[in-house]
Amino acid sequence: MSDSPPGPSRPPASSLGDSIVADWDGSGDELPPPEWGRPRGPRRAATVWLFAVLISAMAAANAWLAGGMEHEAFLAWATVFTAISFQALPFLVFGVALSAALTAFVPASFYRRFIPRNPMAAVPVAGLSGAVLPGCECASVPIAGGLIKRGIAPAAALTFLLAAPAINPVVLVATAVAFPGRPEVWVARLLASLGAAVVVGWIWARLGKTDWLRPPRNSHAPDATKAEVFRDSMVHDLIHAGGFLVVGAIAAATLNVAVPREWVNGVGDLPVVGVLVLAVLAILLSICSEADAFVAASLNAFSPTAQLAFMVVGPMVDLKLIALQAGTFGWGFVRRFVPLTLAAALVFTFLIGGLLL
Template identity: 55%
Template sequence: MVEGSASTATEPPPPRPSGPHGGGADPERRHRSRAGTAGSALVGAAVVAVLAGPWLERHFGLPAFGAWRTLLVAIVMQGVPFLVLGTIVSAAIGAFVPDRVFSRILPRNPVLAVPVAGAAGVVLPGCECASVPVAGSLMRRGVAPAAALTFLLAAPAVNPVVLVATAIAFPGKPEMVAARFGASLVTSVVMGWLWIRWGREEWLRLPTGPGHVRHALGVGRTEAFRRGLQHDFLQAGGFLVVGAMAAATFNVLVPPSVLEAFSGSPWLGVLVAAALAVLLSVCSEADAFVASSFTGFSPTARLAFMVVGPMVDMKLIALQSGAFGRAFAVRFCAGTFVVAVPCSVLVGSVLL
């Protein structure tokens, strides 16, 4: 498992030229090129689908496609501002922040670094779309994967913007805000510790894109920032579109009556609400308002919706697959779901 502290991280040597004349593209450049092409293609496909929507509805009588198109745009528009924020922070970390900063902030022992990273999630006012590129940039700068992954889970769930939104959505219920903060933080820290104990290096494809581009290619800080921003945004933007398409498809195909059948059961209600959080893929700044509308569900079930959503949803699964590999995303997202549900039930039984 790769759990080295930031103090032991070293910069990779400059890539050696390849090709008959020493000018061939290195693997890092090829990786960035493939990521950018795939991301651009996915974004382009979404734009075509949105623009072609009215024509398809007119000529083929597809009202459901109109609803799907509206939901797709809504989900993407929710996520893009925070995705931009995350990619800016990610690129800035890679270009301007020295490795020694992290060695001073985080304890060398990964077990101790995990709760510190979870608490640091309070300072990033973004949603889950922002946390993925930032976590990738932290790993590129030598932060232990367990600590970076803890930050990835905590940041979109415990930051002040989300907590204020929760307080507004549940007026007069400060216990719901406290329960969301507590259950989310506990889930993040537990997942970080579980990664230390059972995570494997081969599951996690460590980001190797623009994080060291300044050192590897000999460019300035501003150019490294530009390349990092371009790489992260195109790659993450494409997978955001994939997740948004999946969430919009579920919203269109599954009628509300199917969900109401399970809301009356305390245990089934919690599981259904958690599954809804994954499938609906609502931004963490807005999911409290959706949860408050689930009047047929118990308070604990609504808490589970708000805890699971920022950590495991369709667009986040797609983003993690693009950033860290499919093998990692499947295992980590499944594990997070399994941990988040009982943490929600435990905290909800105490505070709600």
Template identity: 60%
Template sequence: MTPLGGVAGPAVESAEDIDRPTRPAAPRRRIGSLEVLAGLLILLVILREPLSRVVSGPRLQTWTTVFVSVLVQAAPFLVFGVVLSAVIAVFVPRSFWAKALPSHPALAVPAAGLAGVVLPGCECGSVPIAGSLIRRGVTPAAALAFLLAAPAINPIVLTATVIAFPGRPEMAVARGVASLVVAVAMGWLWLRLGKAEWIRLPRRPDLDDASRARAFWAACRHDVMHAGGFLVVGAAAAATINVVVPAAWLQALAGDPVLSVITLAVLAVLLSICSEADAFVAASLTQFSLTARLVFLVVGPMVDLKLISMQAGMFGRRFAFRFAPATLAAAVLIGAGFGTVLL
């Protein structure tokens, strides 16, 4: 019966409606990386004959050779570095670093930079570790010196540099010394000019709140997904440069000392290659001088697109937009200086 005023009242549920259980909504199936990889493999099988005819060209064969050679040379260093970095990040107490560093901030900066020798791993892992050091009471200047030095002066990266440049061990020496100088200089600069409110302290739940085994695998997955993907992009870019860009252009850029340094510094920022693999990419850029390639190796682990985005997300945009340009300028100037003297 309709109430007065002609307005229908609320519908009354029957006993059958009340007793009927509510069905949960079916979860939406999301396409993940495994499905994408399977689809690509199926396409490769279906299109293997057309692709084989396309790849048979001499330029594409050269591209494939450079791409595969960079990946094959760099992959073992990448895997070993990621695993060892995860072991140290998870199983070494973070309070150890605060106790091991000098109490005076100016002395803690070079000590933290040298501590990067004992932490093999790429720059993707150094960012969350540096944030953890700050949370554990380490002065930000020392943590930032560690962040810059660890991906560039650890034994895995230096060994990869020696292998990538056979007969030129001075490349590894120059890379290690120049990178350490840049890291310490930026730490002291932050100690002098940096402000605490520019840093938003990060939190890494997958390392902080999980068991050690789960945190270890989470760190491995995180670093492999980030570093491995950028390694593939970097290898493809290096192969493309060697094949697509006219040799006359490269010779023109490589022939000018200033332009060659600037070109490879910008390339290092754009390619965002993992530090365990960038030496093999630099070695393939034979048109450029050793000094320009040294700048590429010094800039890459300290300033690139993925690092800027990671630093902005973990420490805040105010930090990243100040720290990244200053680090780039210091890396270019110091790297070119050491290249001129040592190479």
């Protein structure tokens, strides 16, 4: 017989969320570790130097090809690129600032007060909370890890991870601005993204296993101040999200100018193929969710449902998000979570796009 003192009985862990949080006592309401999903100092410096080299190369090319840059095709490319970048930049900066503030100044206990302990009930609550607590996908992974660490059921935390970057107010306003006079587009994005996030959360709550998800480790420096966390989050997310925005704008401008129009029209005229093509493009480009609506709006050779797929899939499944998830929760988690998320995103894209667009 055990000599341990008697204590309150605890029901056996029957789900992934229960098994991870079974021994959680409510203490340690700390900030998510600032290191989660963020590169170390040398890598950040390398990113800055890479952009410096790129800018220098562009300046040299400008001096060398000054005459060639007056060509009609290049002027059209520059117009599309500039329009996408400058329209999206204010939303990008505002979204990154909000995300950094949430990471630095909002304690995990704030979320815990509103999210039920039961995973099945917590999933839709967590999904809806993404509509009022904005954050880009760069911050959603460490925030979700912090919520799991502090006792939130993993299914609910993962639902928030998927919903917050896709349906927060900054993203929805940016979508409305990118598609003026078409409110059905941002409504479709809201419904498709929220539906996919909630369904993924429910499936994970029902079928997820403990060994599929590596619990995040609390490894942040104990003397880190909230101001330092805010500054580091802001600098990191702005550099990386800005870089992805530039890459996305370049790709969209190139697609609009360099690719023969008949090729694009040929793909765009095929409803299912067009949706799949833009879904793959969203995964590869890894554009920040505060900016992807402007890129999607520029891809007007594709159907509205295909444009919706670009905006629904991107914030849930892209290359940078997969890397962040693997670093936080492990590759075993990614192998199961990413295909499930992609399938749900595509199903809801076809469903909501067919009904509203």
